[in-house]
Amino acid sequence: MKAEPPLVVGVTGASGAAYAVRLLQVLLAAGRDVHAVFSPAAVQVFRDELGAELAPASLDLETLFAVRFPWSERPAEAVPAGVGALTVHRHVDWSAGPASGSFRTGGMVICPCSMGTLASVAGGLCSNLIHRAAAVHLKERRPLIVVPRETPLSAIHLGTMQTVAAAGAVLLPAMPGFYHGVSGVDDLIDFVVGRIVDQLSVDRDLVTRWGT
Numbered sequence: 001m002k003a004e005p006p007l008v009v010g011v012t013g014a015s016g017a018a019y020a021v022r023l024l025q026v027l028l029a030a031g032r033d034v035h036a037v038f039s040p041a042a043v044q045v046f047r048d049e050l051g052a053e054l055a056p057a058s059l060d061l062e063t064l065f066a067v068r069f070p071w072s073e074r075p076a077e078a079v080p081a082g083v084g085a086l087t088v089h090r091h092v093d094w095s096a097g098p099a100s101g102s103f104r105t106g107g108m109v110i111c112p113c114s115m116g117t118l119a120s121v122a123g124g125l126c127s128n129l130i131h132r133a134a135a136v137h138l139k140e141r142r143p144l145i146v147v148p149r150e151t152p153l154s155a156i157h158l159g160t161m162q163t164v165a166a167a168g169a170v171l172l173p174a175m176p177g178f179y180h181g182v183s184g185v186d187d188l189i190d191f192v193v194g195r196i197v198d199q200l201s202v203d204r205d206l207v208t209r210w211g212t
């Protein structure tokens with residue numbers, strides 16, 4: 001059977017580092033290969049929110065699955081069997097696969113997405129590999145899921161969201177619902193991550209689906 005193409009995950013310096021950790025864990029646990037890129041601001045937010053010293057250059061599966069959220073009562077996860085491969089690229093590595101449209105992927109997620117990165121994507125700027133990979137996904141008409149996090153939103157933010165959506169991206173704000181039987185923060189994270197992986201047709205039921 002032909003292997004599914006890898007997915008690209010860009011992690012930026014918006015609040016919600018836990019969404020990125022959980023997303024990466026879920027995609028990899030589903031057996032998908034993932035190419036990840038962290039902006040320097042993302043590294044700072046990881047430290048501030050999770051107390052995690054994240055060195056993208058040395059991030060491996062063991063470290064990723066061992067990340068514990070300060071609020072979580074879930075046991076730490078071991079690296080599951082059948083896990084996909086994780087490749088982490090430097091944020092300015094222009095020779096990395098996701099910098100080119102000739103590198104096949106099944107789509108890209110920017111999670112969480114800062115307003116700065118959102119504006120760069122809207123403006124077609126390619127000053128780091130996250131922006132460039134997003135531009136590639138738009139020009140190649142491949143799925144691009146953008147998970148913005150900011151509140152309140154200015155007219156500039158709304159305008160950039162409109163531009164990026166009109167260019168073909170799915171805007172999927174980090175806006176969890178509360179109707180799926182929430183017993184803690186992990187359930188809110190799973191709500192958002194579940195909606196992201198649905199967009200990529202990655203078959204994971206993270207929350208009880210409405211109507212089932």
Ligand SMILES: Cc1cc2nc3c(=O)[nH]c(=O)nc-3n(C[C@H](O)[C@H](O)[C@H](O)COP(=O)(O)O)c2cc1C
Nearest residue numbers: 012013014015039041042048114115116117149150
């Ligand atoms: C703890 C922390 C939380 C932040 N939260 C947000 C946020 O929710 N949304 C946002 O747009 N920027 C947020 N920022 C600011 C961005 O990190 C900053 O604008 C940065 O330049 C974004 O760069 P990047 O898009 O390359 O990651 C936060 C910064 C820190 C340190």
